[in-house]
Amino acid sequence: MNPFDFVHETRPARVVFRPGAALTAPAEEARHLGLRRLLVLSGERGADTARAVADSLGDACAGLHTGARMHVPAEVADRGVEAARAAGADGCVAVGGGSAVGLGKAVALRTGLPLIAVPSTYAGSEMTPVWGLTEHGVKRTGRDPVVLPRSVVYDPELTLSLPVPLSVTSGINALAHAVEALYAPDGSPLVALMAEEGVRALAGALPEIAAAPESVPARSRALYGAWLCGACLGATTMGLHHKLCHVLGGTFGLPHAETHTVVLPYALAFNAPAAPEAAAAVARALGADDAPAALQELAGRLGAPRSLAELGLKEADLAVAAAQVAGQPYANPRPVTTDEALSVLRAAYEGGPVRQ
Numbered sequence: 388m389n390p391f392d393f394v395h396e397t398r399p400a401r402v403v404f405r406p407g408a409a410l411t412a413p414a415e416e417a418r419h420l421g422l423r424r425l426l427v428l429s430g431e432r433g434a435d436t437a438r439a440v441a442d443s444l445g446d447a448c449a450g451l452h453t454g455a456r457m458h459v460p461a462e463v464a465d466r467g468v469e470a471a472r473a474a475g476a477d478g479c480v481a482v483g484g485g486s487a488v489g490l491g492k493a494v495a496l497r498t499g500l501p502l503i504a505v506p507s508t509y510a511g512s513e514m515t516p517v518w519g520l521t522e523h524g525v526k527r528t529g530r531d532p533v534v535l536p537r538s539v540v541y542d543p544e545l546t547l548s549l550p551v552p553l554s555v556t557s558g559i560n561a562l563a564h565a566v567e568a569l570y571a572p573d574g575s576p577l578v579a580l581m582a583e584e585g586v587r588a589l590a591g592a593l594p595e596i597a598a599a600p601e602s603v604p605a606r607s608r609a610l611y612g613a614w615l616c617g618a619c620l621g622a623t624t625m626g627l628h629h630k631l632c633h634v635l636g637g638t639f640g641l642p643h644a645e646t647h648t649v650v651l652p653y654a655l656a657f658n659a660p661a662a663p664e665a666a667a668a669v670a671r672a673l674g675a676d677d678a679p680a681a682l683q684e685l686a687g688r689l690g691a692p693r694s695l696a697e698l699g700l701k702e703a704d705l706a707v708a709a710a711q712v713a714g715q716p717y718a719n720p721r722p723v724t725t726d727e728a729l730s731v732l733r734a735a736y737e738g739g740p741v742r743q
């Protein structure tokens with residue numbers, strides 16, 4: 388592949404990165420964007436932080452809606468749109484992880500309302516024009532520039548409360564974006580640079596967070612890595628790994644970050660023979676020889692779940708999931724038959740040592 392044959396579109400999101408910014412920057416960013424009536428969105432568990440952000444907006448706050456849920460069920464999106472319309476909002480501020488940002492994107496998709504994102508996990512959704520919606524047990528994703536947040540406020544202090552297990556799996560969710568961007572058909576040298584640096588930053592930060600969850604420098608480095616990895620996802624097309632996780636999350640209700648963490652080494656091991664340069668870049672960033680094994684070792688050392696069985700998948704679900712994965716067209720460096728999807732899923736279900 389010629390690395391100097393590409394199209395790269397720089398996404399327009401504006402970024403404020405500062406400890407403590409969550410309670411000051413949203414109001415400044417709203418003024419910058421000319422917004423006067425903002426609906427603040429969060430999940431129920433993140434409501435206290437979202438309320439504090441809502442208070443910090445003063446008169447520019449049009450209300451608080453705490454209905455975000457993982458994988459954005461269609462009825463959750465409907466209620467978010469109704470809340471935005473009822474409040475007469477001219478924009479939204481999503482405060483929380485990928486679920487809150489996902490709800491903000493669903494509202495933006497239907498109403499065109501601009502979104503300010505204040506992420507509190509490392510999922511990276513704030514950097515992408517990718518939306519996701521789940522209906523009748525199937526998760527659909529799409530791309531639309533209207534859902535890309537106009538402004539992103541990264542506040543490492545907001546992530547201090549993210550429990551270590553979720554910090555680890557959420558960080559590996561971000562790593563997955565970089566891994567798949569490295570072998571995506573629409574990558575570029577710039578994406579490769581961001582991906583490798585993103586992996587390096589997160590792989591360095593996650594053990595530091597596990598050792599000292601209150602460390603603002605470690606949290607800052609992880610958020611910086613998540614930004615880079617999210618930007619990689621925003622610039623490229625997802626492959627087998629993300630498709631597997633969307634089916635496992637959307638149809639079988641598996642938790643997003645944990646599922647990414649379990650599946651990633653197996654998906655990369657499957658793709659590595661067809662994408663040796665990508666695997667080498669990941670290995671380089673991890674300071675290892677074998678990228679899939681190093682990813683599995685990192686996750687295991689930090690106490691992450693190891694198998695899909697542990698996450699609640701049933702053995703009988705494997706064949707259904709494999710058929711769904713193989714039945715949809717998506718970009719991947721290696722074609723995937725139903726049997727191959729099944730064998731990747733089975734390996735992840737069992738959670739044994741990854742093999743190429």
Ligand SMILES: NC(=O)C1=CN([C@@H]2O[C@H](COP(=O)(O)OP(=O)(O)OC[C@H]3O[C@@H](n4cnc5c(N)ncnc54)[C@H](O)[C@@H]3O)[C@@H](O)[C@H]2O)C=CC1
Nearest residue numbers: 432457458484485486507508510512515517546548549643
């Ligand atoms: N469209 C895109 O580009 C992307 C979308 N996503 C979507 O994001 C969702 C998953 O996002 P996640 O961030 O993994 O999960 P999440 O947003 O559901 O958060 C997981 C849990 O952690 C809690 N939490 C979040 N931040 C916290 C903090 N700082 N302190 C304490 N608790 C905190 C939440 O309340 C929730 O209970 C999925 O629906 C996924 O599809 C994820 C990545 C990219």
Ligand SMILES: O=C(O)/C=C\C(=O)CC(=O)O
Nearest residue numbers: 489517518519520528629
């Ligand atoms: O799987 C991911 O981490 C990335 C994209 C999505 O989750 C798509 C979405 O549901 O918003």
